Amino acid sequence: MPLAIELKSITKRFGAFVANEDVNLAVESGKIHAIIGENGAGKTTLMNVLFGLLQPDEGEIWIDGEKKSLPNPAAAIAAGIGMVHQHFKLVPSLTVAENVFLGMEIRKGGLIDHAAQIKRTAELSKQFGLQVDPTERVGLLSVGIEQRIEILKVLARGARIIILDEPTAVLTPQESRELFQTLRGFVAQGMTVIFISHHLEEVMEVSDNVSVLRLGKNVATRPTAELTKSDLVQLMVGRLVSFDRLPRVASVGKTVLEVEDLWARDDRRLPALRGVSFGVRAGEIVGIAGVAGNGQTELAEVLSGLRPSSHGSIQLNGRTITGASAREIRAAGVGHVPGDRLVRGVDRNASISMNLLMGRQDQSPWSKHGIINRSYLLEQTQALIKRFDIRARGPESTAKSLSGGNIQKIVLAREFTGSADCLLIDQPTRGVDIGAQEAIHGEIMRQRDAGKAILLISVQLDELIRLADRILVMFGGTIMGEIPGDRVDEEEIGMLMAGVVPETHSNTVGAA
Amino acid sequence: MSDRFDSLFGQGLAILFALGLGALVILTVDESPVRVFVTLLNGAFGSPERIAGTLLQTTPILICGIAACISFRGGLFNIGIEGQLFMGGFWATWVGFSFNLPPALHLLLAMAAAVIAGMAWIAIPAFFRARYKTNEVVSTILANYVAILFTSYLTINWFKRSGGQSETPPIFESAYLPELFSFSRLNWGLIIGLVLAVGVYLFFTRTARGYAVSEMGANPKFAEYGGIDIKKQTFLVLIASGAVGGLAGGVEALGVHHRFMEGFAPGFGFDGVIAALLANGNPIGTIFTALFFGALRSGSLLLEVDTTASREIITVIQALIILAVSAQITIRRKASDSTAGERRWKF
Amino acid sequence: MEILERLLNISLVVATIRTTAPILLVALGGSFTTKAGIFNIGLEGQMLVGAFFAVIGTIATGSPWLGVLCGVAAALTLALIFALLVVSFKANEVVVGLALNILAGGLTVSLMKAIFGTRGSIFGHGLVGLPALRLPNVKDFGWFGQILSGYTPLVYAAFLLVPVLILFYNRTRLGLYIRVVGEKPEAAEALGISITRIRYVSSLLCGLLAGLAGAHLALGYTTMFTENMSSGRGFMAVAILIFSNGDPLKILLGCLLFGFSDALSLRLQTLGISSYLVLAVPYLVALIALFALSYRSRPRVIQETLASMGRALSVKSNTIQPAAATDASKP
Amino acid sequence: KDVSVAAISGYFSQGFGVAIVEGLKKAEKDLGVKVKLVDTGNRALDYEEQFNNLAKGGEYDVVFVMGWELVDALQKAAAAYPNTKFVFIDGVLDSKQIIYANFAQNQGSFLAGALAAMMAEKGSEIDGLGDGKAIGFVGGRDIPVIRDFMVGYEQGAKTAAPDVRLDAVFAGTFDDPAKGSELTMALYGQGSDIVYNVAGPTGEGVLQASAAAGKYSIGVDVNQCDVAPGHVMASMLKNANVAVYDLVKDLVDGKTLEPGSVHTADVKSGGVELLLCPGVADKIPADVKEKLEALKADIASGKIKVATTTQ
Numbered sequence A: 001m002p003l004a005i006e007l008k009s010i011t012k013r014f015g016a017f018v019a020n021e022d023v024n025l026a027v028e029s030g031k032i033h034a035i036i037g038e039n040g041a042g043k044t045t046l047m048n049v050l051f052g053l054l055q056p057d058e059g060e061i062w063i064d065g066e067k068k069s070l071p072n073p074a075a076a077i078a079a080g081i082g083m084v085h086q087h088f089k090l091v092p093s094l095t096v097a098e099n100v101f102l103g104m105e106i107r108k109g110g111l112i113d114h115a116a117q118i119k120r121t122a123e124l125s126k127q128f129g130l131q132v133d134p135t136e137r138v139g140l141l142s143v144g145i146e147q148r149i150e151i152l153k154v155l156a157r158g159a160r161i162i163i164l165d166e167p168t169a170v171l172t173p174q175e176s177r178e179l180f181q182t183l184r185g186f187v188a189q190g191m192t193v194i195f196i197s198h199h200l201e202e203v204m205e206v207s208d209n210v211s212v213l214r215l216g217k218n219v220a221t222r223p224t225a226e227l228t229k230s231d232l233v234q235l236m237v238g239r240l241v242s243f244d245r246l247p248r249v250a251s252v253g254k255t256v257l258e259v260e261d262l263w264a265r266d267d268r269r270l271p272a273l274r275g276v277s278f279g280v281r282a283g284e285i286v287g288i289a290g291v292a293g294n295g296q297t298e299l300a301e302v303l304s305g306l307r308p309s310s311h312g313s314i315q316l317n318g319r320t321i322t323g324a325s326a327r328e329i330r331a332a333g334v335g336h337v338p339g340d341r342l343v344r345g346v347d348r349n350a351s352i353s354m355n356l357l358m359g360r361q362d363q364s365p366w367s368k369h370g371i372i373n374r375s376y377l378l379e380q381t382q383a384l385i386k387r388f389d390i391r392a393r394g395p396e397s398t399a400k401s402l403s404g405g406n407i408q409k410i411v412l413a414r415e416f417t418g419s420a421d422c423l424l425i426d427q428p429t430r431g432v433d434i435g436a437q438e439a440i441h442g443e444i445m446r447q448r449d450a451g452k453a454i455l456l457i458s459v460q461l462d463e464l465i466r467l468a469d470r471i472l473v474m475f476g477g478t479i480m481g482e483i484p485g486d487r488v489d490e491e492e493i494g495m496l497m498a499g500v501v502p503e504t505h506s507n508t509v510g511a512a
Numbered sequence B: 001m002s003d004r005f006d007s008l009f010g011q012g013l014a015i016l017f018a019l020g021l022g023a024l025v026i027l028t029v030d031e032s033p034v035r036v037f038v039t040l041l042n043g044a045f046g047s048p049e050r051i052a053g054t055l056l057q058t059t060p061i062l063i064c065g066i067a068a069c070i071s072f073r074g075g076l077f078n079i080g081i082e083g084q085l086f087m088g089g090f091w092a093t094w095v096g097f098s099f100n101l102p103p104a105l106h107l108l109l110a111m112a113a114a115v116i117a118g119m120a121w122i123a124i125p126a127f128f129r130a131r132y133k134t135n136e137v138v139s140t141i142l143a144n145y146v147a148i149l150f151t152s153y154l155t156i157n158w159f160k161r162s163g164g165q166s167e168t169p170p171i172f173e174s175a176y177l178p179e180l181f182s183f184s185r186l187n188w189g190l191i192i193g194l195v196l197a198v199g200v201y202l203f204f205t206r207t208a209r210g211y212a213v214s215e216m217g218a219n220p221k222f223a224e225y226g227g228i229d230i231k232k233q234t235f236l237v238l239i240a241s242g243a244v245g246g247l248a249g250g251v252e253a254l255g256v257h258h259r260f261m262e263g264f265a266p267g268f269g270f271d272g273v274i275a276a277l278l279a280n281g282n283p284i285g286t287i288f289t290a291l292f293f294g295a296l297r298s299g300s301l302l303l304e305v306d307t308t309a310s311r312e313i314i315t316v317i318q319a320l321i322i323l324a325v326s327a328q329i330t331i332r333r334k335a336s337d338s339t340a341g342e343r344r345w346k347f
Numbered sequence C: 001m002e003i004l005e006r007l008l009n010i011s012l013v014v015a016t017i018r019t020t021a022p023i024l025l026v027a028l029g030g031s032f033t034t035k036a037g038i039f040n041i042g043l044e045g046q047m048l049v050g051a052f053f054a055v056i057g058t059i060a061t062g063s064p065w066l067g068v069l070c071g072v073a074a075a076l077t078l079a080l081i082f083a084l085l086v087v088s089f090k091a092n093e094v095v096v097g098l099a100l101n102i103l104a105g106g107l108t109v110s111l112m113k114a115i116f117g118t119r120g121s122i123f124g125h126g127l128v129g130l131p132a133l134r135l136p137n138v139k140d141f142g143w144f145g146q147i148l149s150g151y152t153p154l155v156y157a158a159f160l161l162v163p164v165l166i167l168f169y170n171r172t173r174l175g176l177y178i179r180v181v182g183e184k185p186e187a188a189e190a191l192g193i194s195i196t197r198i199r200y201v202s203s204l205l206c207g208l209l210a211g212l213a214g215a216h217l218a219l220g221y222t223t224m225f226t227e228n229m230s231s232g233r234g235f236m237a238v239a240i241l242i243f244s245n246g247d248p249l250k251i252l253l254g255c256l257l258f259g260f261s262d263a264l265s266l267r268l269q270t271l272g273i274s275s276y277l278v279l280a281v282p283y284l285v286a287l288i289a290l291f292a293l294s295y296r297s298r299p300r301v302i303q304e305t306l307a308s309m310g311r312a313l314s315v316k317s318n319t320i321q322p323a324a325a326t327d328a329s330k331p
Numbered sequence D: 001k002d003v004s005v006a007a008i009s010g011y012f013s014q015g016f017g018v019a020i021v022e023g024l025k026k027a028e029k030d031l032g033v034k035v036k037l038v039d040t041g042n043r044a045l046d047y048e049e050q051f052n053n054l055a056k057g058g059e060y061d062v063v064f065v066m067g068w069e070l071v072d073a074l075q076k077a078a079a080a081y082p083n084t085k086f087v088f089i090d091g092v093l094d095s096k097q098i099i100y101a102n103f104a105q106n107q108g109s110f111l112a113g114a115l116a117a118m119m120a121e122k123g124s125e126i127d128g129l130g131d132g133k134a135i136g137f138v139g140g141r142d143i144p145v146i147r148d149f150m151v152g153y154e155q156g157a158k159t160a161a162p163d164v165r166l167d168a169v170f171a172g173t174f175d176d177p178a179k180g181s182e183l184t185m186a187l188y189g190q191g192s193d194i195v196y197n198v199a200g201p202t203g204e205g206v207l208q209a210s211a212a213a214g215k216y217s218i219g220v221d222v223n224q225c226d227v228a229p230g231h232v233m234a235s236m237l238k239n240a241n242v243a244v245y246d247l248v249k250d251l252v253d254g255k256t257l258e259p260g261s262v263h264t265a266d267v268k269s270g271g272v273e274l275l276l277c278p279g280v281a282d283k284i285p286a287d288v289k290e291k292l293e294a295l296k297a298d299i300a301s302g303k304i305k306v307a308t309t310t311q
Ligand SMILES: Nc1ncnc2c1ncn2[C@@H]1O[C@H](COP(=O)(O)OP(=O)(O)OP(=O)(O)O)[C@@H](O)[C@H]1O
Pocket: A014, A017, A019, A037, A038, A039, A040, A041, A042, A043, A044, A045, A046, A402, A403, A404, A431, A432, B338
């Protein structure tokens, strides 16, 4: 089998930190090759090296049997490599066609030929079955379509080797399946796909070969068929992790959070919530499933007072908190783990202790008479670092010096140790590796057992299935239906997530 | 500790580099750089009077710098300190000459007038910044022009004293901010500035409210999420900054000039902004940057008399130093932190 | 009525065009940096050195066109320093911009003293300005001809640059890249577009136009150099850039509004209003425009409230058809 | 003994200041005195220290001071350094320790106003003039010294041709020639054909505008006829160069300058005069010239009292 890519002894350091150590990787041509590994294992770094965004400190890159040096992405593109990044890099104000041809514009007489670009985009879209409207502005499109555009960009550059970094994190199961169809179509045309994912089912389903990175090293490259899911997990974390549904407790208390006919708009002032109603009881985890961008984040923001609602009511322990400020809602007993932890959840440049202080800086004993109680803060920080297993040099380490999973733990430590009765948890494990995921899930269960009412928003179905007592599916700002946590039908959820009410589905919309 | 030393060392090198460039500029206008620098030093520190003169120059830069620090910490850019200073100066003077009151009371009222005038002058930009995110850099810069014209208008058209001076009548002695020494106009304004600097520093590092403001400056979304009322706090931070800007004007009017005139105190607002920026928004650091600028200014006054170089040379050197230090700050940040270039203060 | 006639006449239109031109030139320059995501508060200084060296160049060579070249070269030098510090060293752009303004002020005066022995203003010394262009057959067009003819070349250049820049941003590669670098630098980087290079190019293009603006001030608008002769026009341009977001058409509108209020306010003085108040008019107009434009979002809030109230009355207990709901949520 | 003189002002770059510098340079060259110029800039905070720096060493026999904003610092310095002679140019104060060189700019401006108004009255009889029956005035900033020019100008106009309207405007700045030019264009647009500038470098823009518009202007302080030949109708001269030179010469000749003495330069002494620019002078009708001479004589004799704003 000819090798599309061969990485030989790649080492990449960031200062003293070794992100990739002596990595050898062989990718067969015409295959789908999955790369898995815990957060911070060095997957993205390795791909960045392969795409010319980073320069390896040691090692060689061979492409189609030739040794190449890739000083920049342009060289990688010239060598036939294309990369779809974990975070999309599209320009919102430009049209689909402009985005696809950005950097390689079609020009006539020195000027950009928009008509020709639109035509070529339409052709490509047809050829590869990636449906888009070339003239639409990207800022108005959904995430799924944005990804198609990213792939079109790569294809328009004539890539034969396509790297996708966590492409399914933002997709519905159906969309993911469509994507896999597309990828299979690519390999059928002789192209090669490298695919990074934290979803092991997907890896099992779609890949031909799989490489596992652990702590920057390639610990195994095997044909997928030879491995089971638990083999993969073991390779990744070096130990066994359970995937089963976690045990439920029977005792559910009174209703803590009650939402009725809630309406709100998103940042673009388009309707984001359209009459959402549900309730969450003490000691219960209510899951919200749905494809990202269907109102889940707005829901959490409205409930936590960060976004105004235009209609409807929210009650906490029987008290109306509609329209209350974030401060009042916090004081009333709502904790919030935001979905975008780096933007909202922490101040990346501040120390762990300063991050733990947020929201309670006015409360005794954190502060007295307006003066921050530094010794108490330090004491608490140390205790929380220990309890939540935050891996950091010390309480004064800045948040940004920690890995994603550890940053998430800071947020949890802060929100879970307050006096909240109700916790809004948005994507607690997004981009967090399996080991940390387990710890976080354990922490959430503990909160439930302590009698808190928990609203758990996640785009990862397996997470909801694992934790939630009931799952509400959101689509287009409404709740499409409710599914009891103990008899989940993935197919049914998938259809609800896509906005289709299955005929078998009997639950009424929005009822708590 | 060694980090701090490194930083000081780096700043020192940057300043030396700028002075070197400045020396070249001096050579092009046919003066001896050595003579210029010696004269500068002599002018700034050559005698108790001159040291007092340096501190006298430092005072308004320091107070304006603190006003700037307050807004920077909250992630805001009050470049309108100049305008607040003019308004503060005028209204303090107005209280000073319009009423005849018992000494301490009169001074207090005049100071209060300065503070209120500064707050009032930033209130509208602050409101629009808080409520509608109207860019405060531009609104406060534009407000500067209006403030300067408006105070001149009041001075010339309504309150002009007789004679050829474009100024108001002098204030009553009961409104004087007392001088510190008999041999200089240096006054309690300096003490006010120093106390403010320490106070503002403690406020930001030790108090819950200061923490809230700092976090709003560092990451407004985080602060909002943490229950901080961004709109209200934005308004308050700008108002506080304006209050200190107004106070700077009050100190100049009541402590130094004892009247208000056209061209009352031009440029101090900008000097303050730059002193605060060079100190990275730290009020204690601003004491030193303000002193540095004050020394340059005061040294330059002798320069004009004792050499053939003119004050503009100092302006040039000052600009070069700012440029060198601003580059140096970020080179260091780049070396120590992979997210260099992330701008702390955004527009 | 008579007062209105005294204020509003063709000479006001012509004056508006004249007062608009220098701000328009420098604001269009700032459009490059604004679009590229750089806040350039140093326009004032670039304009000032542009004016100074345009005069020096003209005196030295005897040709105003070579003078314009010198002015532009000087502004480009300042722009290069700006780019070096802001783009390469990632220094704070406000600090650098303000410092360069200070530098420009000090340097022009020092050099003026060194070269001419005095400060203040430079005229005479064989200084010649740019010729005014009289369009042929202008008489046939009546008042329209009066409005169109008789300006120095850079005035025409300023106004012609507006459509040129619109074309530039929409149809040329460099224009597109500048927009992309400003809006989404990581997108540019991922595609191998060098952010650094584009930011340098925009800073220099900005310097080019700011230099032309300065040269126009010294050789077109007047024929002299005076200390600090840019007189806040660079700051005005920055204000206009903020509310126009760098779009050439909006810049034109902003500058015209500004030029008009300036021209009008000069005429108001003869009605006996104090000069101090009248001179504040352009700044007040800019402030009000700034506030009004950010106040715009207000009506939407009202609309939203009305809409939601309407909804509350009509659809209150209905369950929404999900399919319809999605359609409505897409713009 | 060697004589050293110094001058301190923020206005050396502008018309009147230029004249002072010219006089001192001449003294330096002809009389061999040592001359030092100190530019005060525009920060009120600096003035006192600048006086101190200058007077402390006692090396200057006389210090010329120009600019009303320096008055406060000057009075303090005069009290603190009794051995240094301070000459305040352009005004008279209460202090008896200071020497005054006063210029009757209001008188010169009176003549300028009279000329402008009489010419405006002739209207289109004269090349380049229209029938707007108006004259203009462009000041730098609206401050008392500038208003002193303005009241004289206005009085002159009203005296010589009462029907002519005066439109007076201020640029608000001394350093924006573009604004000066724009203001002048506005005045021309409103019917004035002759504009008097009292605006430093801003005023250069006024003169240039008169050339661009093919109309007339009047210069100030120094001979500005050459700025726009054929369009500057006259220049109102304040012969500070002469006054300063004479004072220095007295000093060199061993005369003492009496503290409290007032040296007035006015129409009578010739220290202030209206110079008709060559090239335009022949366009001025003889009756206008005669009337001007008559008014000049009346001012000199005290028959006409010209109003002032700086006392
Ligand atoms: N520019 C950088 N400077 C310093 N350290 C870096 C840099 N980029 C990555 N790292 C570090 O290198 C390690 C590997 O990062 P990488 O992004 O490759 O992980 P990953 O396997 O893609 O993780 P994830 O699953 O979270 O995406 C991490 O510890 C990260 O903190």
